[in-house]
Amino acid sequence: MASSLARLTEIRRALPLAAAALLVGALLVPMWKITLTAPQYPGQELLIELYAYPRLGGDFAEVHGLNKYAGFYFPDPVYVDPNYAVSEAAIDVPEWLLGPVVFIALALTGAFVAFAPTVRKLKAGLTAQFAGTIAVFVGMFAFIQYRLYQAGHSLDPDAPLRGIEGFTPPLLGPYAVANISGFAWFGPGGYMTVLAVGLLAVAYLARDTEATVDEIPALARTVPGSIRDAIPGRNAASSDDRQATDRSADRDRDRGGDHAR
């Protein structure tokens, strides 16, 4: 059993675990943030923070006051009372409730894969998880972007202000509506999620090696050499470089041998 625990220091097993921790941690902080500037707020940015579940942070009350003029509302999660006032005319976004489910499911998958009993299952798990995670997030992005389009094109006809055209706030990037400039970007949770996906990618790439996390610095040093070696015409690199590469190749072979046993 000790060896089974020791295996968890392997990059391909440790990183999915770390990713799982990041994905769970990301639920505690805002996933996404929108900063707004407007002439009537000189020297000030209004900030809206959005969590993976129906909750807002920052200056949402102030922004709600502005949104009212245009009839653009924060979405209605339908089944729960969020921490902000929900307008009658807001679009329904019940799936917002499922955010934590997705993140926890992905985290559990990571843990499940990390403890895979055999290398074959581990490799399959890493591949499936990486592909699945990408698929889930791409799908989620697309869906949220659709909801943003929907919200920006469902301006309340009873709103006081005329002359605001429908608009599509981007999930990431700048936009403008009326005299307000907005910029949407990752919140801390978003960055944690990106990092988690990155770790899963590395784990996937390292699926064939038993290298452990404490070897990562050494491996990282060899990467430039490997790249140089991979470039045609650079094989006449210094013998030192070649030796280093050879050593690293030997080590890989050794581990392959261990693995074969």
Added chain:
Amino acid sequence: MTRHTQQSADDEEPDEQQRESADGFDSLLPGIRRRDFMKAGAAIGGLSGLSGCTSLLSGDGVEGTASASKVNNSVPPGEHDEYYALLSGGQAGDVRVYGLPSMRELIRIPVFNYDASRGYGFDDESKQMLEDAGGYTWGDTHHPRISQTDGDYDGRFAYVNDKANGRMARIDLTYFETDAIVDIPNQQGTHGACAQLPDTDLIFGAGEFRTPIPNDGSGDLEDPDSYGSVLAAINPESMNVEWEVLIDGNMDNGDGSKEGRYFFTSAYNTEEAATESGMTRADRDDVKAFDIPRIEAAVEAGNYEMINEVPVVDGRKDSPLNQGDDPVVHYIPTPKSPHGVSVTPDNEYVIVSGKLDPTASVIDIDKIDEVDDPTDAIVGQPKLGLGPLHTAYDGRGHAYTTLFIDSQVVKWDIEEAVEADARSESPVIEKIDVHYNPGHLIAAESYTEDPAGDWLISLNKLSKDRFLPVGPQHPENDQLIYIGDDEEGMQLVKDSPAQAEPHDASICHKSKLDPAKTYDPEDLELDYTAEGEETMERVEEDRVEIEMYSTRNHYGFQEMVVQEGDTVEMQVTNIETTSDMLHSVAIPEHDVHMRVAPQETRKVTFTADEPGVYWIYCAHFCSALHLEMRSRLIVKPEA
């Protein structure tokens, strides 16, 4: 504090300026920071003075800086002034806040007057405060003084007197609003006002008008000899009068020595007369130097008489407390009906302006308690001009004194005045015409231990022909003078009209004030009413209590129904958190305008005695739906 570093920065400026201007008029480009421009102006002024005798500047350099050498006080749109100036409003009863050097009026702080724009005197709290302070509708503010710590402005409070009704008020400089007023017992015509320095331990009000004490109809009302005048010492925190000192003669202006021992007042009625000719008869009137520790010791020892619940110490010349070597009040005769009194920044001297004599008297503070003949403490007496009234300082050893009759400001050298013979004109450096008849003048941070020495305002009593005519009441004229360049001399920069009638002022660098942008609900007496917590309750048969909020663009209640004759207590919280998002509660035909700034809670109590419908509305333009921000007060007729 920062003056010396600023000085040295200025000293280094010429080379840099020369370099910049030589290759392209940098100092004239738009967008240059105001301060740089000012410094550049000062430096160029200095350079121009030198340029005649040195070859520092090439012809091009002079050409390029020529237009910048004129002192420019303009502050470009969107930029801030360097200084706050608090100017008394006189009969207006308020304090005006200016930005310097632009001389733009930033706001007015109502003190003894009512001001609907700020809801002052309309909400229950301020209305009650004005009521408790005598219930007058006006006051006559003269001397706004900013509180100090360690001899420098601390930006906490300003204090200002009401000469008309014998009161002293405190202005909270976090919120720029009056938060306390004391109606000073036993005193009429509270004039000179200043603090015990360096830490503002007491606020003093000097009684100008002699009256019977107590002034309740008892005693001999006809004989002025039986009248008296007191100095009042007020606790700056509680605003209670701690003690008073009864003196001979009267008092005019006042200032405190920087280390806290003395408070000085000028005087013009040693004669104790009741007519103009009587008051001007004597050639000398007594400047009083109140020895604060000795007075406090006398109070401590029980050497006082309780009058109107205030311990009054006898500080008259024949008082037992003034016999011997440790008098509580020194009487220093100075010519003639002296008016302005101010202590030099280094605390060496107190300078008293002669008013009806062309001299100022320089009194050595350390000598006051040493000399046998009090006039021996007068160590200088320069002849300045006609009608010297008030003196301010630049921190470089110069004094600036207004000459009321000559319509001039005279700049003179303090040490030179001490060296020179009495009535010598040699200490005078220069004079500048002002328009017209200056009263007070004030230099930047002149009342601190470290004046800034750049700007000076001459608060002139008459403007005559200086502005477009606006009827028989001419505006006053506050003139801005640049004093930062000793080579170039005083330079008149701007005329600034003012509603009658400014007297004294204080100028404080902006870095020393920290005004709030919104209220902190913790600082207010009344409880915050959040959205959803609004209540309307009939607490008595004819009394309705309402607690609600206001926000863009509605009130907590869209309608409020009461019965004719009801007393309505309406408490409103502005729940906005954004700065400058003011709302108000204006109730037609009920004499109500209550301002509520962001996070502020105020209450107004009124009687709904006329049945009908009244549209409560927001009178501070708040947003695009401002006009729609209304609520109905429905007053149902009695059955």
